[in-house]
Amino acid sequence: MTPLDLHSERFARTGNIAGEGFRRLLGRPALGLLQTVVREALQNSIDAAPEGNAVEILLRFRTLDGGTLQTLRERVFNVLPPDEADPASEADGGTNLRRLLAGDRVSVLEIADFNTSGLAGPTRADVAAGDDPLDFVNFLRNVGAARDTHQGGGTYGYGKTSLYALSQVSSILADTWTTCDGKPVRRVMGCHLGDAFEADLDGKRRRFTGRHWWGRDDGEGGVDPVEGDDAIELAEALGLPERAGGRTGTTIAIIAPHLDPEEDLLRAELVETVLLNFWPRMCAFTPAARRVVVRLEVEGRRIEIPPPEAYPPLDLYARALRNVHGSGVGEVRTVRSARPAADLGRLSIVRGLRAPRHVLALKNGNPILGQAHSIALMRPVELVVRYLPGEAFPDKRFEWAGVFICSDDAEIEKAFASAEPPAHDDWSPDMLPKGRTKTFVNVALRELKEVAATYVRPRAALGDAEERGPSVARTATRLGKLLSGISGRGPGRNVSAGGAGNRKAISISAARFVGLEHVGGRRIAHFEADLTNDGSRPGLVLRASPHLVLDGGSTSSADLPDEMAVALLDLSLAGRTAGAEGLRIEDAQGGVSCRVTVPDEAAVGIAFGFGEGDGA
Template sequence: MGCHLGSAYDSDTADNKRRRFTGRHWWGISDGEEGIDPLIGTHAAELAASLGMPERNLNNTGTSILILDPYIEEGEGVRSIDHYIQETILWNFWPRLTASTPEDKKLTIRIEIEKHEVPLPVPEYFPPFDLFASAMKAYRDNSADVQIIRSERPKKDLGRLIIKKGLCADRLGLALDQHSGIPEQACHIALMRPVELVVKYIEGTPFADSRFEWAGVFICSDEDDVESAFAMSEPPAHDDWIPDNLPDRNAKTFVRVALKRIEQTASNFAAPIISVASGTKDRGPSLAGTASRLGRLLDSVSGKGPGKARPSPRPPHVKQELAISPARFIRLEIDNQNRRCAFF
């Protein structure tokens, strides 16, 4: 099937009536009414071959898309087409490209431009996708820190959410482009259905300390009524979940509640909301300043980290039975009782 995606417009029809057209035009075989069906079988194979598309058969299944005369912006300050394609693939398909991806879901993607093959970065070694890949692995391993997102009315498990945090590693290659959409400090949750293709990202609150970042994934439940609710809430571009698109009340509740819970988590993960004596809620204080001060304080004590300490001078008759390395500051966290805890 061929298509052209253009802008909407108004035009007169054959019966001299003014109509609104979507700008989407389709070429194929008439379905006998007003629609278009695709070519199939030998007709499809012959047409594809005449256009130079790869051959498809029972042993070589898949999807081929040919774009005729694409518009590629060129000039100074414009991103190279290879970087744009690499980023688009990573941003949308990284869950199917990780080391933990099951074989039946793993994608094999090759990029070739003007007969030159362009390597696709490995998510685990291309920040911040390393954190997303870590969260995805924890989800697949059913890790203990996976959070179940639930609705109460009706009572239903809507999906699982997992977030991983770590050092904000240096960005590489295409992520350094001026117009790159890859965040300099990740604070995002990737939303997807069990097919494990990213629908969209919810951006949350970043850590106040720019040396750290976090990334998470939410995968909706594979129960028929839940997954179908999320699937039906997607627009034609499959790039959002819109609960108002659903006529069924329960389905609308599933999607709306899940999005609300995820957005709350994304907003509060880096700066948890704590309850104070008056009963109101406020955000916990930033730990960034304290962390930096503790780090500087301990850096002046020893730069060697863990290890056997140098023995202090002792009288000859005193036997040294225990050696303790200098303290090394690791991180600060808010614990499950909303207390600030320093780890050494």
């Protein structure tokens, strides 16, 4: 096979975008460069999957040497752009293609997808496509093509600049098995993104954009990709992922990526990047047609990616996602806009004990993998846009995780998609024009930020008059410390039974912790409170609900393992005692007491409430 031909793009008389301007299109992503690349590449892969196809993706890091490196050097990059081939351009000490290829080893990061449509359609941007998609030219030729996938991962085209940014020499190879005019075709092309420069051409000084392609001379001043048997032969010689049996899809090989050379840290970063961004499509309950299967290899070694349910705190996020889907048991809240009236999306938050972290989650110290206290924001495609942080529990043994998915209503989903910057890593309503779409995103973010900030310490009143009750005396800043020898009113308000008249005619004070005792091998906490009762509603029932205390918040028993459950032993008033059924207050008032079981190394509290019922 003959070496590839180089085409360096000239500035047209009507103008072009320079290479350095192309690189700046990505902006400044909030994520690291590797995360941005993997997000962009996998989002494109998911968008390229025909409906009903599970996507398979291979992330592979390897080193080329010997014959493989010789193929890269002599058959792909045999001819170099002027600014990359001139030794004088190396004065700044940076890496360029000439210096890189002169060495005896070159690393590559390959991102390959299977069961997708590949980079289909024509290979020239000026050719009418008819019914064919424009995937090839939009990815390798055009800049910033419009989003054309229903509820897809993002606007196709801008984020691809991150692929070049990850390469130390701003160079990639693309290998795709796809279709054009309804026929299967294999294509390979090399690309380089440099700076604008001047050079002599045909006896004249010309300006060039800094964008370059390697392929086959098309006879009209440009190059097309290598196709057919030549493409298959070149891909095999370079050791690119096999596509036996015509497995359609695309491989992007990033030349000399900026990655941590320490293998353990690299493995951890790749696993972390995949899971933090794509876990919603990798859960055990993800429908087969929407599932993303990711394989990871580093220098020939297969790295297992644990399921999200086995990679805390993603287990909590997965539970919240099930709730949003309607297949879980937890509470789901609809986030609404009043003007214009619209349901903007669904939110669920789950709390629980902080589970031990997977060994790979400890490598890079990512705060998202620490004590969870964020809401994962998504569109219906269910790829994580970002994690919206809130307040963490003061006790680091507990954590919470939420999931918000915006509505799949076409107008609302498009509003959130339009609010995403090129890296698709945020919702930025300031990017939108004034109107309904901007209002939708602004209202949703305002509501979500409020929930995240107040979930641990709610600012609102504690429910309606019949149900609300005070928290107990502050138990400590850490779970595992019970107040002992300390009395006094807790931080909650008195609870009123309500009514048409004086709302404080029947009320109960905040609880006071009295003491702790051990009975029959169990720890038991005593609490007291003061009941005010004018006798106007003798049939009202006083009830006490115990809970595990998290310094101002409390847990539901559904969130806790059996060994952490708490139970009410008894509730006493005016010489009468009852259990969970509660006590009719009749005309009694004064001291109320109750006893609660306490798990080891835990703190408990009591919420009093009034209601109707039989009672004791």
